[in-house]
Structure formats: C-alpha cells, structure tokens
Amino acid sequence: MQQVTDASYEAILENKKVILYLTLSYCHFCEKLKPFIEELAKKNPDITFGECILNNGHLIKLKRGNAIPFYVPAVLMFKKGRCVLTLESGCERPVRIGKIIQAINKEMKP
Numbered sequence: 001m002q003q004v005t006d007a008s009y010e011a012i013l014e015n016k017k018v019i020l021y022l023t024l025s026y027c028h029f030c031e032k033l034k035p036f037i038e039e040l041a042k043k044n045p046d047i048t049f050g051e052c053i054l055n056n057g058h059l060i061k062l063k064r065g066n067a068i069p070f071y072v073p074a075v076l077m078f079k080k081g082r083c084v085l086t087l088e089s090g091c092e093r094p095v096r097i098g099k100i101i102q103a104i105n106k107e108m109k110p
Contacts, residue, residue, distance in 0.1 A: 001041050004050035015048040018078040019104070024055045030073040036100075037075070044104060075100055 004012055004020060012018055021037045023030035034051075041049035054072065077085040085103050 001038055001049040001051050004052040008050075009052075012048060012050050013078055013081045016080055017047045019047055019049050020076040020078065021049065021051045022072050022074040022076065023051060023053055024072050025053055026055065027072055033073045033075075040101065040104065047104070077103060 001021070002008075002012070012020070019037075019040070021034070023034065037049065037051075041047075071088045073088075075087045076083055087100060087103070
C-alpha cells in the first residue's frame with residue numbers, strides 16, 4: 001500500500017480503481033483496520049491501494065464532488081477518479097470490514 005500525500009493525490013486517482021485509507025498514526029481503531037486493508041490490497045492487485053496519514057499535515061484535496069470524511073478510520077473508493085463510496089468511523093468493526101469487501105466486489109470489479 002503506497003503512501004499518499006497532497007502532492008501524490010491527483011496522480012493516484014489517475015488509476016482506474018483506487019481505495020484510499022485515511023488514518024491517524026495515534027488512532028487505535030485505525031491500527032486495528034490496517035492489516036485488513038493490507039490483506040485486501042494483496043488479494044486485489046488490480047486495485048490501487050493508498051494510505052494517507054492525516055496527522056502528517058496532509059489535507060488531501062478532495063475534488064470532483066467527492067465527500068470529505070469527518071472521522072477516521074475512513075475508506076474511500078474511487079472509480080475513474082470519482083468517489084463511489086465512503087466508509088467512515090466504525091469501519092474497523094468486523095461487520096464493516098465485511099461491507100468493505102462487499103463494496104470492493106460490487107463497485108470495483110468490472
């Protein structure tokens with residue numbers, strides 16, 4: 001999973017399918033979710049996975065009508081540069097992880 005910054009945000013969205021994981025380094029729930037996101041990245045090589053650690057000063061300029069999440073951890077799914085799904089706080093719970101997997105299968109597969 002590659003690190004995403006304000007400088008690399010636009011470039012990563014040039015990929016057809018992107019999952020962006022928004023986190024804070026000191027967030028316990030974010031750390032609980034990260035291994036699942038990394039596993040999803042391994043199982044879905046056709047999807048570009050990126051991680052943005054927001055407390056590093058990155059603001060992530062969400063453009064093109066994309067919603068800005070208010071809570072972390074958050075998982076944003078982009079298809080052809082447009083945000084198709086945002087999962088916010090609570091997505092680290094097993095039920096929500098299942099929803100992330102279902103969303104990948106529904107929204108991100110051809």
